[in-house]
Amino acid sequence: xxxxxxxxxxxxxxxxxxxxxxxxxxxxxxxxxxxxxxxxxxxxxxxxxxxxxxxxxxxxxxxxxxxxxxxxxxxxxxxxxxxxxxxxxxxxxxxxxxxxxxxxxxxxxxxxxxxxxxxxxxxxxxxxxxxxxxxxxxxxxxxxxxxxxxxxxxxxxxxxxxxxxxxxxxxxxxxxxxxxxxxxxxxxxxxxxxxxxxxxxxxxxxxxxxxxxxxxxxxxxxxxxxxxxxxxxxxxxxxxxxxxxxxxxxxxxxxxxxxxxxxxxxxxxxxxxxxxxxxxxxxxxxxxxxxxxxxxxxxxxxxxxxxxxxxxxxxxxxxxxxxxxxxxxxxxxxxxxxxxxxxxxxxxxxxxxxxxxxxxxxxxxxxxxxxxxxxxxxxxxxxxxxxxxxxxxxxxxxxxxxxxxxxxxxxxxxxxxxxxxxxxxxxxxxxxxxxxxxxxxxxxxxxxxxxxxxxxxxx
Amino acid sequence: xxxxxxxxxxxxxxxxxxxxxxxxxxxxxxxxxxxxxxxxxxxxxxxxxxxxxxxxxxxxxxxxxxxxxxxxxxxxxxxxxxxxxxxxxxxxxxxxxxxxxxxxxxxxxxxxxxxxxxxxxxxxxxxxxxxxxxxxxxxxxxxxxxxxxxxxxxxxxxxxxxxxxxxxxxxxxxxxxxxxxxxxxxxxxxxxxxxxxxxxxxxxxxxxxxxxxxxxxxxxxxxxxxxxxxxxxxxxxxxxxxxxxxxxxxxxxxxxxxxxxxxxxxxxxxxxxxxxxxxxxxxxxxxxxxxxxxxxxxxxxxxxxxxxxxxxxxxxxxxxxxxxxxxxxxxxxxxxxxxxxxxxxxxxxxxxxxxxxxxxxxxxxxxxxxxxxxxxxxxxxxxxxxxxxxxxxxxxxxxxxxxxxxxxxxxxxxxxxxxxxxxxxxxxxxxxxxxxxxxxxxxxxxxxxxxxxxxxxxx
Numbered sequence: 050x051x052x053x054x055x056x057x058x059x060x061x062x063x064x065x066x067x068x069x070x071x072x073x074x075x076x077x078x079x080x081x082x083x084x085x086x087x088x089x090x091x092x093x094x095x096x097x098x099x100x101x102x103x104x105x106x107x108x109x110x111x112x113x114x115x116x117x118x119x120x121x122x123x124x125x126x127x128x129x130x131x132x133x134x135x136x137x138x139x140x141x142x143x144x145x146x147x148x149x150x151x152x153x154x155x156x157x158x159x160x161x162x163x164x165x166x167x168x169x170x171x172x173x174x175x176x177x178x179x180x181x182x183x184x185x186x187x188x189x190x191x192x193x194x195x196x197x198x199x200x201x202x203x204x205x206x207x208x209x210x211x212x213x214x215x216x217x218x219x220x221x222x223x224x225x226x227x228x229x230x231x232x233x234x235x236x237x238x239x240x241x242x243x244x245x246x247x248x249x250x251x252x253x254x255x256x257x258x259x260x261x262x263x264x265x266x267x268x269x270x271x272x273x274x275x276x277x278x279x280x281x282x283x284x285x286x287x288x289x290x291x292x293x294x295x296x297x298x299x300x301x302x303x304x305x306x307x308x309x310x311x312x313x314x315x316x317x318x319x320x321x322x323x324x325x326x327x328x329x330x331x332x333x334x335x336x337x338x339x340x341x342x343x344x345x346x347x348x349x350x351x352x353x354x355x356x357x358x359x360x361x362x363x364x365x366x367x368x369x370x371x372x373x374x375x376x377x378x379x380x381x382x383x384x385x386x387x388x389x390x391x392x393x394x395x396x397x398x399x400x401x402x403x404x405x406x407x408x409x410x411x412x413x414x415x416x417x418x419x420x421x422x423x424x425x426x427x428x429x430x431x432x433x434x435x436x437x438x439x440x441x442x443x444x445x446x447x448x449x450x451x452x453x454x455x456x457x458x459x460x461x462x463x464x465x466x467x468x469x470x471x472x473x474x475x476x477x478x479x480x481x482x483x484x485x486x487x488x489x490x491x492x493x494x495x496x497x498x499x500x501x502x503x504x505x506x507x508x
Numbered sequence: 509x510x511x512x513x514x515x516x517x518x519x520x521x522x523x524x525x526x527x528x529x530x531x532x533x534x535x536x537x538x539x540x541x542x543x544x545x546x547x548x549x550x551x552x553x554x555x556x557x558x559x560x561x562x563x564x565x566x567x568x569x570x571x572x573x574x575x576x577x578x579x580x581x582x583x584x585x586x587x588x589x590x591x592x593x594x595x596x597x598x599x600x601x602x603x604x605x606x607x608x609x610x611x612x613x614x615x616x617x618x619x620x621x622x623x624x625x626x627x628x629x630x631x632x633x634x635x636x637x638x639x640x641x642x643x644x645x646x647x648x649x650x651x652x653x654x655x656x657x658x659x660x661x662x663x664x665x666x667x668x669x670x671x672x673x674x675x676x677x678x679x680x681x682x683x684x685x686x687x688x689x690x691x692x693x694x695x696x697x698x699x700x701x702x703x704x705x706x707x708x709x710x711x712x713x714x715x716x717x718x719x720x721x722x723x724x725x726x727x728x729x730x731x732x733x734x735x736x737x738x739x740x741x742x743x744x745x746x747x748x749x750x751x752x753x754x755x756x757x758x759x760x761x762x763x764x765x766x767x768x769x770x771x772x773x774x775x776x777x778x779x780x781x782x783x784x785x786x787x788x789x790x791x792x793x794x795x796x797x798x799x800x801x802x803x804x805x806x807x808x809x810x811x812x813x814x815x816x817x818x819x820x821x822x823x824x825x826x827x828x829x830x831x832x833x834x835x836x837x838x839x840x841x842x843x844x845x846x847x848x849x850x851x852x853x854x855x856x857x858x859x860x861x862x863x864x865x866x867x868x869x870x871x872x873x874x875x876x877x878x879x880x881x882x883x884x885x886x887x888x889x890x891x892x893x894x895x896x897x898x899x900x901x902x903x904x905x906x907x908x909x910x911x912x913x914x915x916x917x918x919x920x921x922x923x924x925x926x927x928x929x930x931x932x933x934x935x936x937x938x939x940x941x942x943x944x945x946x947x948x949x950x951x952x953x954x955x956x957x958x959x960x961x962x963x964x965x966x967x
Contacts, residue, residue, distance in 0.1 A: 233692035273752040292751040293732040322849035331873040349889045366825035373829045390781035414790040430808045
């Protein structure tokens with residue numbers, strides 16, 4: 050990739066005479082980079098180029114294509130030509146692709162697959178994509194406890210002929226029940242004549258096949274695993290989930306959080322922005338902007354109920370937006386911090402009292418700063434604004450900044466409290482972020498604002 | 509952990525008579541869980557318990573403690589007792605701890621360390637924590653190209669006596685220059701009599717020691733690596749960064765994004781919420797709420813410049829908050845989507861025109877929905893509000909909802925454009941999120957609102 054840029058590559062590869070000489074170069078490059086280059090080529094060119102790679106390479110390179118590109122290629126080539134590429138894909142990516150095919154396409158492909166692959170694909174794609182089964186691969190090696198080291202090494206050889214990295218070797222009984230694991234290092238360190246059972250690790254972390262994929266990723270992360278074995282209720286080994294899947298899940302989760310934060314309906318398929326139609330984008334976003342607007346009616350009512358007050362003291366109206374905004378900001382900040390702390394396990398719903406008390410203290414500091422600014426603001430902006438003789442600007446400025454300060458404290462505590470509350474009731478704290486907060490504190494803000502005002506001014 | 513809960517464990521372990529019998533049980537558990545349990549115990553108890561584990565276990569368990577707990581223990585025990593535990597920690601965690609010690613503490617500890625460890629700690633902690641050097645470990649195995657497979661296996665044995673997992677074996681020349689790598693599987697698969705040079709992989713992904721840790725994590729993720737070699741400018745192998753470090757970096761990055769989104773100043777040290785003082789929290793958050801309030805003065809000025817308009821048509825004032833909020837929400841949403849799409853590489857700054865055009869289309873759909881709602885809102889809420897004879901409520905409702913719709917479109921396009929702009933100029937798009945957007949669109953919102961109003965009503 051460094052040597053020539055993507056476009057040069059595509060250019061050269063599209064000219065078949067040149068392409069041939071480039072293959073050896075490509076074969077030296079990381080398969081990921083080769084995938085990035087080849088996915089840009091036309092299907093016609095790809096069909097010519099693929100056979101120039103080994104079957105293992107073909108499978109691995111094709112697996113690097115984005116699923117949409119994989120489907121396009123599949124739909125374009127004859128099933129007979131496609132089958133071998135498909136067969137050499139990593140089992141997890143392969144079943145993903147299969148799940149994305151239409152039923153007719155699936156039926157059309159199956160006859161061209163070898164029995165073992167066919168069974169593997171069908172069984173793997175039976176698991177829901179959100180579960181361990183949905184992301185696991187079946188590319189693992191197993192040995193029996195009573196094998197000798199030499200037999201075990203031979204078994205590993207036969208189980209993983211491909212270029213794929215082997216992480217752990219799993220020890221199973223003859224019902225495929227998982228009894229432990231050994232590392233390749235154990236195999237190398239073992240003394241000749243030793244048996245597997247002498248070097249086995251019998252305490253291991255595993256996940257069940259119907260476990261949520263996020264909890265699987267969490268285990269991989271917590272225990273710094275390279276791969277985690279996936280078992281069924283009979284404790285039979287069905288597959289493994291590897292560290293790179295964990296990273297993918299964490300990334301997806303990250304996007305989801307951010308989206309929930311902004312009240313965007315997250316879709317499971319992490320689709321590329323430009324490939325998503327405007328209508329889909331619209332659907333994802335409209336939901337809460339609208340519901341927000343709906344709830345906004347409440348704030349509207351509050352404002353109207355104080356209409357007379359506002360007419361008598363017009364200046365109050367001018368500072369309504371300021372109070373609303375500041376509250377929303379302070380609240381969202383608090384929510385962000387708390388949601389994150391909950392996610393990282395730094396706090397639990399049980400801590401709620403300590404947390405709220407801490408947030409209260411923090412917000413008082415912030416409220417003070419903002420109060421002072423608001424006070425200055427009013428004096429500076431409204432010195433010309435006409436106000437009833439009975440009042441003076443300083444008093445009004447004081448009242449407004451007092452209301453604002455109270456609002457900041459309330460908003461912060463609400464912003465911190467809401468996620469914890471949602472968590473308490475088993476929900477995802479992230480949904481109680483920005484949008485929800487803004488709506489709630491808008492209402493409290495106006496109530497505080499007008500209450501304080503009517504307390505200080507006899508209106 | 510499953511069998512008894514954390515508190516039972518702590519209870520039992522604190523009673524020394526019981527503790528002794530529990531050690532075998534603990535030794536069977538994953539080191540991570542043992543760490544979680546032991547970190548809760550008093551230092552006195554810990555000092556008694558640690559010697560009951562092997563030195564390797566002691567190092568690994570202690571490494572699982574949070575850094576603050578590690579420091580507390582270190583400050584509490586004699587350096588002589590602490591040194592052996594310290595020596596058996598994984599090299600990367602060890603140098604982290606060392607960096608967190610005061611200079612006096614460092615000087616006090618060094619004499620108790622063996623020469624090799626002392627040198628290792630000092631050299632590792634010389635690298636800034638944000639770089640590959642700052643997170644790399646030196647626990648790796650190397651072989652020479654001209655070694656026989658048997659010699660290589662022997663070398664791996666001697667290089668990695670600990671329980672730690674070995675990922676790749678790196679092939680270096682006698683100046684420690686990295687020339688390639690082999691996997692343990694290659695070693696197992698190799699035929700007797702073969703030489704390392706016959707099975708070496710000479711194309712490998714590496715990172716330089718001063719590379720930003722996020723770019724290292726990105727490489728590990730992109731190439732699905734278990735570990736990546738870290739080299740200096742002379743291409744000499746200095747250490748490795750492993751997949752679990754990558755996950756940590758990605759998590760930290762995740763928090764940072766969220767914080768930037770809410771205008772919280774992210775601190776590099778991902779400190780636990782409750783361990784961070786209120787003052788620190790305050791400092792992290794106040795910066796932009798205040799700057800936001802400051803910029804708010806501008807919106808204040810705009811409002812005041814239309815004071816006369818508002819006096820004549822009080823009803824406009826009642827809907828200022830609605831317009832401000834809606835714009836902020838639409839804008840933040842767009843920003844979230846774009847920042848994420850940029851981060852995932854789904855779009856590039858070069859796409860800006862296509863993106864903005866798409867956002868425009870999306871926003872028109874949203875604007876229409878919100879416009880309708882706003883129209884209904886005004887009719888519903890303000891039917892009693894007194895308005896000049898020259899006008900009728902329907903017209904006012906129309907004007908307000910029109911202004912709101914225009915604001916939604918503008919806000920969305922600004923929300924999408926700002927992050928791209930920041931990216932263009934080499935900044936981090938995330939900083940152009942929520943806070944910034946809200947501020948900017950508040951101002952545009954008011955301008956649109958009053959311009960439309962004065963256009964339709966001769967005020």
